[in-house]
Amino acid sequence: MLENAKKITVIGGGIWGQTLANLARRNHLAVRVWSRHIGEDLGAIIADTEVIISAVSIKGVVPTIEKLQQLQLNSRIIIVTATKGLEPITTRTPFHLWNQAFPANPLVVLSGPNLAKEINQGLPAATVVASYVQKAAILLQKLLSGESFRVYLNSDPLGTELGGTLKNVMAIASGVCDGLQLGTNAKSALLTRALPEIVRVGTCLGGCQETFFGLSGLGDLLATCNSPLSRNYQVGYQLALGLSLPEILGKLEGTAEGINTTEVLMRIAQEKNLYVPITCQVDRLLRGEISPQVAVYELMRRDLKAEFD
Ligand SMILES: NC(=O)C1=CN([C@@H]2O[C@H](COP(=O)(O)OP(=O)(O)OC[C@H]3O[C@@H](n4cnc5c(N)ncnc54)[C@H](OP(=O)(O)O)[C@@H]3O)[C@@H](O)[C@H]2O)C=CC1
Numbered sequence: 106m107l108e109n110a111k112k113i114t115v116i117g118g119g120i121w122g123q124t125l126a127n128l129a130r131r132n133h134l135a136v137r138v139w140s141r142h143i144g145e146d147l148g149a150i151i152a153d154t155e156v157i158i159s160a161v162s163i164k165g166v167v168p169t170i171e172k173l174q175q176l177q178l179n180s181r182i183i184i185v186t187a188t189k190g191l192e193p194i195t196t197r198t199p200f201h202l203w204n205q206a207f208p209a210n211p212l213v214v215l216s217g218p219n220l221a222k223e224i225n226q227g228l229p230a231a232t233v234v235a236s237y238v239q240k241a242a243i244l245l246q247k248l249l250s251g252e253s254f255r256v257y258l259n260s261d262p263l264g265t266e267l268g269g270t271l272k273n274v275m276a277i278a279s280g281v282c283d284g285l286q287l288g289t290n291a292k293s294a295l296l297t298r299a300l301p302e303i304v305r306v307g308t309c310l311g312g313c314q315e316t317f318f319g320l321s322g323l324g325d326l327l328a329t330c331n332s333p334l335s336r337n338y339q340v341g342y343q344l345a346l347g348l349s350l351p352e353i354l355g356k357l358e359g360t361a362e363g364i365n366t367t368e369v370l371m372r373i374a375q376e377k378n379l380y381v382p383i384t385c386q387v388d389r390l391l392r393g394e395i396s397p398q399v400a401v402y403e404l405m406r407r408d409l410k411a412e413f414d
């Protein structure tokens with residue numbers, strides 16, 4: 106067994122939590138998955154755990170933190186956050202929230218181009234574990250790496266997290282682009298212009314520029330914006346086909362974090378005076394203020410400008 110059979114608890118029994126648990130099990134680690142629905146005592150489960158992986162969606166982050174705060178968490182436990190979203194009330198990222206609640210615990214962000222269904226099929230994939238506590242990130246790298254899952258280290262947890270979060274907005278836009286059959290040129294233009302928008306926001310919120318050109322930034326942008334497996338892409342695609350948001354969400358398997366992220370990001374952009382043209386059109390589309398066709402028209406008819414302003 107790896108690392109003296111480290112005991113791992115995954116919080117969140119959604120598809121991403123199950124997938125991360127499977128990856129650890131492939132390495133013969135002792136893994137337990139805790140979900141609100143199983144009726145087991147979380148305190149008993151984490152009593153001897155060494156690593157907690159939080160794989161809940163953003164709306165579960167604060168309730169999960171509050172639950173763990175009642176359990177007097179040992180400060181040696183490594184906390185891993187795998188959520189890709191922005192908390193709606195505070196507009197903070199999960200990394201901030203976990204760090205604020207458990208400042209003494211080593212905290213690691215896990216993010217990358219990781220469509221769960223592909224990983225579950227054993228297809229090759231890579232991800233990033235990022236932390237200010239290098240030892241913790243190295244341990245996670247060893248615990249999760251395998252022949253079909255390659256884990257890279259990074260020392261910029263905020264940038265790593267924000268890349269995975271912000272690309273979900275772009276995945277909605279990308280789904281619209283494909284749903285409207287706008288062609289390969291349009292798709293290339295959209296994704297290429299999406300990257301500087303992500304970098305503009307991500308660096309303003311504390312991420313390092315180079316992180317956004319890595320696996321958790323550009324890598325995840327390409328994966329999510331090109332795959333019908335992505336829930337965010339599916340939302341955009343189906344909006345382009347004329348379905349309403351409630352109709353789409355009624356049938357969607359799992360969470361499309363980009364919907365909430367778009368709304369929170371618009372507030373951040375307004376407060377910090379950030380130029381986010383793609384996000385702005387996705388926001389108006391999700392609010393039902395404009396059609397997909399008008400969103401495209403609005404992006405195309407903006408004032409002409411230099412490419413790298
Ligand atoms: N699916 C994927 O391919 C990937 C997903 N992610 C990210 O991981 C996160 C989870 O995604 P995924 O598993 O796909 O989502 P799912 O919709 O499949 O699962 C949602 C998860 O969030 C938890 N949750 C929701 N609301 C609450 C709440 N109020 N309190 C506590 N827990 C709650 C659920 O817990 P419970 O089990 O207790 O119901 C469940 O584990 C998202 O942020 C997503 O962006 C990251 C990489 C890949």
Ligand SMILES: O=C(CO)COP(=O)(O)O
Nearest residue numbers: 217218219220335336337
């Ligand atoms: O983050 C993901 C892939 O890296 C999953 O994307 P969706 O949440 O859009 O399915």
